Amino acid sequence: xxxxxxxxxxxxxxxxxxxxxxxxxxxxxxxxxxxxxxxxxxxxxxxxxxxxxxxxxxxxxxxxxxxxxxxxxxxxxxxxxxxxxxxxxxxxxxxxxxxxxxxxxxxxxxxxxxxxxxxxxxxxxxxxxxxxxxxxxxxxxxxxxxxxxxxxxxxxxxxxxxxxxxxxxxxxxxxxxxxxxxxxxxxxxx
Amino acid sequence: xxxxxxxxxxxxxxxxxxxxxxxxxxxxxxxxxxxxxxxxxxxxxxxxxxxxxxxxxxxxxxxxxxxxxxxxxxxxxxxxxxxxxxxxxxxxxxxxxxxxxxxxxxxxxxxxxxxxxxxxxxxxxxxxxxxxxxxxxxxxxxxxxxxxxxxxxxxxxxxxxxxxxxxxxxxxxxxxxxxxxxxxxxxxxx
DNA sequence: TGTACATCAGTGAACGCGCGTTCACTGATGTAC
DNA sequence: TGTACATCAGTGAACGCGCGTTCACTGATGTAC
Numbered sequence: 464x465x466x467x468x469x470x471x472x473x474x475x476x477x478x479x480x481x482x483x484x485x486x487x488x489x490x491x492x493x494x495x496x497x498x499x500x501x502x503x504x505x506x507x508x509x510x511x512x513x514x515x516x517x518x519x520x521x522x523x524x525x526x527x528x529x530x531x532x533x534x535x536x537x538x539x540x541x542x543x544x545x546x547x548x549x550x551x552x553x554x555x556x557x558x559x560x561x562x563x564x565x566x567x568x569x570x571x572x573x574x575x576x577x578x579x580x581x582x583x584x585x586x587x588x589x590x591x592x593x594x595x596x597x598x599x600x601x602x603x604x605x606x607x608x609x610x611x612x613x614x615x616x617x618x619x620x621x622x623x624x625x626x627x628x629x630x631x632x633x634x635x636x637x638x639x640x641x642x643x644x645x646x647x648x649x650x651x652x653x
Numbered sequence: 654x655x656x657x658x659x660x661x662x663x664x665x666x667x668x669x670x671x672x673x674x675x676x677x678x679x680x681x682x683x684x685x686x687x688x689x690x691x692x693x694x695x696x697x698x699x700x701x702x703x704x705x706x707x708x709x710x711x712x713x714x715x716x717x718x719x720x721x722x723x724x725x726x727x728x729x730x731x732x733x734x735x736x737x738x739x740x741x742x743x744x745x746x747x748x749x750x751x752x753x754x755x756x757x758x759x760x761x762x763x764x765x766x767x768x769x770x771x772x773x774x775x776x777x778x779x780x781x782x783x784x785x786x787x788x789x790x791x792x793x794x795x796x797x798x799x800x801x802x803x804x805x806x807x808x809x810x811x812x813x814x815x816x817x818x819x820x821x822x823x824x825x826x827x828x829x830x831x832x833x834x835x836x837x838x839x840x841x842x843x
Numbered sequence: 844t845g846t847a848c849a850t851c852a853g854t855g856a857a858c859g860c861g862c863g864t865t866c867a868c869t870g871a872t873g874t875a876c
Numbered sequence: 877t878g879t880a881c882a883t884c885a886g887t888g889a890a891c892g893c894g895c896g897t898t899c900a901c902t903g904a905t906g907t908a909c
Contacts, residue, residue: 642804
């Protein structure tokens with residue numbers, strides 16, 4: 464025994480997969496324990512409650528994504544290149560881990576209200592800061608940075624949701640260029 | 654008594670309000686019955702199950718919205734005017750009934766997979782048909798109609814979600830013109 | 844119009860079920876001396 | 877190195893609770909003749 468870290472990692476992995484596939488409420492502690500191959504009680508050695516498990520998974524995934532967005536955006540290019548690379552990042556991550564994005568997109572409503580507002584922990588703030596810089600530099604017209612962040616996220620998130628439902632086929636990476644163009648066209652129309 | 658239709662209408666109204674405010678799973682049959690002012694059993698005179706109640710509410714609201722979109726889009730104007738009026742419609746309906754949109758946006762993931770694909774019952778199909786016509790007429794570049802429908806819906810839905818979370822303040826109607834411009838700019842960039 | 848019966852809308856206690864969580868326990872591993 | 881104890885990770889039966897749903901019932905309204 465004494466392999467707590469490994470078990471914890473497997474709990475997180477299986478929980479994320481099940482939450483993404485069937486939703487948090489529809490996934491029971493027993494479902495997760497069975498998938499991991501441990502007894503129900505074992506989960507409570509690693510997380511104080513089911514809610515805490517779900518919340519931890521969401522916040523970690525969300526903060527991780529925000530950090531990556533900030534890193535790409537902060538490489539000192541023009542806004543066009545920054546947007547292009549952030550959109551490519553979203554699409555690539557989506558393609559390589561659909562369950563993760565499914566979980567983030569579907570359960571955001573339950574957790575977004577108590578997520579940190581720091582740009583390196585919050586995807587919305589990270590995207591917003593990118594556009595604030597572009598406005599300050601005069602690369603796009605002056606406008607409400609929250610509004611243009613919302614537009615931009617919608618342009619990427621809605622096709623991703625359609626992909627999850629099978630309404631859009633193929634990889635998201637194949638759409639990245641088109642979506643980046645759409646984001647910049649929308650941002651310039653303000 | 655013999656006022657079944659009235660009671661049914663009140664059940665739908667209160668259920669929608671509670672579902673929107675706290676989610677479907679977190680709302681119990683007892684919550685709804687108490688809000689309406691009847692016993693739990695009374696709900697089963699009007700709906701065979703809780704799931705059926707939620708599903709009926711969603712499909713009716715969704716079909717109603719699709720019908721209105723089609724009506725506005727089918728008035729034989731150019732795509733710019735059609736888009737502008739559809740966006741204005743969304744924003745006006747959002748402002749006048751936030752709980753309804755909250756319910757549609759938050760619970761779409763649970764029901765979208767079994768919604769009708771007819772344009773007059775499905776918002777996505779209605780929006781898609783609008784762009785298909787614009788492509789056929791050469792008003793916007795040739796492109797995947799599902800993709801441009803996704804972009805357009807994202808541009809309107811994401812700000813609406815932000816408004817629900819208090820991240821964007823003020824009415825959606827005040828943003829309609831900006832959002833319509835963004836949709837057309839994005840559609841033309843394809 | 845009066846009478847007898849059917850139907851409808853609503854009641855509310857009761858049911859069974861699945862859920863999240865607890866807890867006394869086991870045994871392996873770490874630590875102190 | 878050996879011994880005694882502490883800690884850690886995991887077990888799985890059991891608990892209580894809230895949920896959706898049922899059902900025998902009541903009484904008002906509609907229908908037939």
